[in-house]
Amino acid sequence: xxxxxxxxxxTLIISSMITLSANNWISMWIGLELNMMSFIPxxxxxxxxxxxxxxxxxxxxxxxxxxxxxMMILISMCxxxxxxxxxxxxxxxxxxxxxxxxxxxxxxxxIMSKMEWNKCSIxxxxxxxxxxxxxxxxxxxxxxxxxxxxxxxxxGSIGGINQTxxxxxxxxxxxxxxxxxxxINKSMNLWMMYLLIYSIMIxxxxxxxxxxxxxxxxxxSSPNMSNMEKISFFIMMMSMxxxxxxxxxxxxxxxxxxxxxxxxxxxxxxxxxxxLVTLMYYLRVMTNMYLSFNSSIKWSMTYNxxxxxxxxxxxxxxLPMIMSLDxx
Numbered sequence: 001x002x003x004x005x006x007x008x009x010x011t012l013i014i015s016s017m018i019t020l021s022a023n024n025w026i027s028m029w030i031g032l033e034l035n036m037m038s039f040i041p042x043x044x045x046x047x048x049x050x051x052x053x054x055x056x057x058x059x060x061x062x063x064x065x066x067x068x069x070x071m072m073i074l075i076s077m078c079x080x081x082x083x084x085x086x087x088x089x090x091x092x093x094x095x096x097x098x099x100x101x102x103x104x105x106x107x108x109x110x111i112m113s114k115m116e117w118n119k120c121s122i123x124x125x126x127x128x129x130x131x132x133x134x135x136x137x138x139x140x141x142x143x144x145x146x147x148x149x150x151x152x153x154x155x156g157s158i159g160g161i162n163q164t165x166x167x168x169x170x171x172x173x174x175x176x177x178x179x180x181x182x183x184i185n186k187s188m189n190l191w192m193m194y195l196l197i198y199s200i201m202i203x204x205x206x207x208x209x210x211x212x213x214x215x216x217x218x219x220x221s222s223p224n225m226s227n228m229e230k231i232s233f234f235i236m237m238m239s240m241x242x243x244x245x246x247x248x249x250x251x252x253x254x255x256x257x258x259x260x261x262x263x264x265x266x267x268x269x270x271x272x273x274x275x276l277v278t279l280m281y282y283l284r285v286m287t288n289m290y291l292s293f294n295s296s297i298k299w300s301m302t303y304n305x306x307x308x309x310x311x312x313x314x315x316x317x318x319l320p321m322i323m324s325l326d327x328x
Contacts, residue, residue, distance in 0.1 A: 005045045012038040012126070019130035025073040028134055029066065032098070035130060036062045043111075043119055054114035061107045065097035092144055098131045101178050102151035109159070109171035117210035120167055124174040125199040128181070132195070136185050145182055150270055152179030157277035164217050166209060169281065170202070173240060176278055180271065183264075184255050194251035201248055205236050220289040234286050241279035 015038055019031030036059070043055040072091045076084075093104075100108035112120050135145075156176025163169040177198055184190040208229075214220060225233075239248035252275070259268050 005042060008038045008041045012042070016126065016130045020133050029070050029073060032130060033066060035127070036066070039122070039127065042122070043115060046116060050114035054111040057107050057111050062098060065094045068094040088138055089144055092135065092138055095131045095134050096148055099128060099178060100175060101148045101182065102155040102175060105152070105155060105175050108175060109168040112167045112171035113165050115167070117206040120170065121203050121206040124170065124202050125195070128178070128195065132181060132185060132191060135182070136188055136191070145185070146267060149179045149182050149267060152176065152182065153271050153274045157274040160278065160281045166215055166217060173278060176274070180252060180255050183267065183271065184258050187258060190254055190258055193254065197247060197251045201236065201239055205240065208233065208236070217285055217288055220285055230289055233289065237282040237286055241282045242275055243279060
């Protein structure tokens with residue numbers, strides 16, 4: 001990362017903190033605007049046509065949702081306003097546009113395919129924190145949130161099936177996980193725990209993809225990878241799909257238990273069924289890796305990725321120990 005990029009990265013963190021610590025809507029909106037204006041220079045840190053397109057799409061989408069948000073905030077200041085529920089619903093929709101939740105999701109995979117892996121990891125993790133906090137502070141209409149949950153989980157699962165680009169596939173995967181995050185958004189502790197575990201998994205995966213310069217599924221059959229690294233990739237993909245006993249199953253287990261307590265049985269059934277679809281396209285990536293020709297048969301690890309591989313194995317295989325502690 002360039003020296004100038006560190007300044008924007010620092011501003012990105014501070015702007016999200018402003019939104020998280022604000023006690024009024026105007027301060028939250030200011031934090032979101034600073035966040036947007038900090039992330040765009042990070043996208044443009046590598047100057048090429050794709051980065052410029054990604055920055056322009058991101059700017060247009062975020063600025064449109066910000067205009068809707070500030071307009072509704074100003075209208076809500078009217079003392080004699082009757083339609084409070086309508087204002088709340090439009091504010092919720094504007095934040096869902098910022099998050100890239102379905103059916104406002106079309107920009108998310110598109111700009112993912114035009115950015116580098118490190119920028120993609122920021123978009124899928126840190127950029128979700130402030131809008132999710134704002135949604136949890138609103139007295140939401142459950143119909144809009146439930147519709148966004150079902151749409152996000154469905155489109156995030158089905159949209160990734162036919163993708164050959166790894167970045168687009170992870171973009172649809174992020175939309176799917178966003179549906180799970182919205183399902184437990186009423187409890188701040190639960191969605192923060194989910195986002196933390198998801199962020200650890202996605203940052204590790206993006207780091208591995210970046211180190212091997214992988215952008216498409218046909219590049220997964222790299223002969224330079226040892227079997228240990230292939231196993232770490234497999235574990236990470238299965239963890240992303242939420243397959244027990246890996247680490248990615250823990251947040252989904254927490255979500256399912258939370259929704260059972262609220263008796264949301266139909267939505268749980270839909271979420272679990274679509275999770276099987278996401279597992280299918282993760283398995284397709286791994287099948288391409290394992291069944292293709294590989295010149296290396298050694299169980300050795302390259303020096304560059306040794307630490308990352310060991311971290312993946314330790315984190316994902318530690319879940320049975322966590323389960324045995326009965327923290328649930």
